[in-house]
Amino acid sequence: MFETDRLRLRAICKPDFEKVHALWNIQDVRKMLSVGYVVPSVGFKADQDPTTVPGHDYLLYAVIETKVEAEFVGVTMLFDTVQKTRDSKIGIALLPEFWGQGFGTETMRFVVDYAFRELALHRVTLSVNGNNTAAIKIYKKIGFVQEGVQRKANWINGKWQDIIWMAILDEEWEESNPE
Template identity: 35%
Template sequence: MLFESSRMALRKMTEEDAELYHIWRNDLEVMQSTSPFLDIYHFEATKEFVNQVILGSHTSKSYMVLERKTETPIGVTSLINIDYKNRNAECIIDIGNKNYWGKGYGAEALKLLLDYAFLEMNLHRVSLRVFSFNQRAIKLYEKVGFQHEGRSRQSLFREGTWHDVIHMGILQNEYVKR
């Protein structure tokens, strides 16, 4: 079934998810490897971000990642900057619940999102950006089939060091062969 695997399910993100998303958004350890902006946000700012950027945009689709048996929310995954004419989108995945890190949930959630992007939305290409120091994520993306397409050199300053942002992409025909 679409949006479900043996261990997880995706459900559309709602305004009620803002409170939990706020906790993850303010956890610097969670955001360290995914957000270019490390900051502490007031709840009203997070609520506005969820309503306008996540829920209010016609060019994005965001889903809560749930552990299936307990329906515990463990993260967020999204397609953003959806270009319907050229059948392209960018994907994002954040496992905010650290108890689920390193257990394959990110890979499963990404595969569910790509199934939806390629098999239901009929997108041609999905891209992503990843920080060069996030080797676990890079390996995951390569395993799923993403190809390296370029890098923005020294565009992220984190903990006193400059890091590259790596651009990766996967085409529909590359994904469906897997």
């Protein structure tokens, strides 16, 4: 279990499965996380461990909850790690009622720090829809750099959206986190 100022990041357990399933089925959340159609998820059942669904290999999959009330906030993960290059993708999904309160920034800072300090990763990579300006702002604040754009790669709300690829390298993180 890990703690930040306001949050606890802990291993997922069976009582969380239904909450995670419901999170993935919130339309505003799902359309920002997937290039797939925004339809009710059949990727896993409400009583199934989401980390066992084929398609991704998770290095870290943590439930995010508030420290004081233990409210479910969302999930974060490091996944699809390439061992040779020490590159892992990072993901985060929060319930909409927790958007705009700094929980995303707090979680991402912790996970990126953990990835470099404890897991000895060299790169942390992410993709984000070009219309998700709030997330892009958070990622840039943490130190992620845009590496590429997949033009008009995702259909959202009746429009094509770019997918922005971003990454942060261990030396960039180290420069901004001297000890």
